[in-house]
Amino acid sequence: METEDDPRRRALVYFASAVWRQLYFDGNRRTARLMTTGELMSSGFDIVSVPCNRLLEHDIALDALFESDDATDLLRFLGTCTL
Numbered sequence: 001m002e003t004e005d006d007p008r009r010r011a012l013v014y015f016a017s018a019v020w021r022q023l024y025f026d027g028n029r030r031t032a033r034l035m036t037t038g039e040l041m042s043s044g045f046d047i048v049s050v051p052c053n054r055l056l057e058h059d060i061a062l063d064a065l066f067e068s069d070d071a072t073d074l075l076r077f078l079g080t081c082t083l
Contacts, residue, residue, distance in 0.1 A: 007043035011036045012078050015048075016071035019062065046083040054081070 004010040018024070018032035037047045050058045054077075061074040 007039060008045055008079075008082075009075075011039035011043075011045075012048070012075050013071070014039060015078065016065060016074050020065055020069070020071070048078050048081050049083055050078075050081050 004013060015032045015036040018035065019029055022028050024031045033048070040047055057077055061077040064073045065071050
């Protein structure tokens with residue numbers, strides 16, 4: 001991630017990596033989202049917020065990540081959820 005210059009992309013890639021690798025003992029998605037928010041805010045960008053009416057899209061994108069090890073759909077989806 002150190003090679004990624006765009007802080008927005010770096011934050012989203014971190015989220016996908018942390019969720020996929022399950023870096024934390026518990027609350028992987030919550031903790032990864034918190035860290036993503038911190039990275040975005042520290043760089044002066046708005047946070048990512050997944051609206052309730054788009055949770056199914058979020059879950060489908062997460063399923064695609066776990067099934068194919070490809071975060072493209074998840075990154076694309078999260079990019080549409082910035083405030």
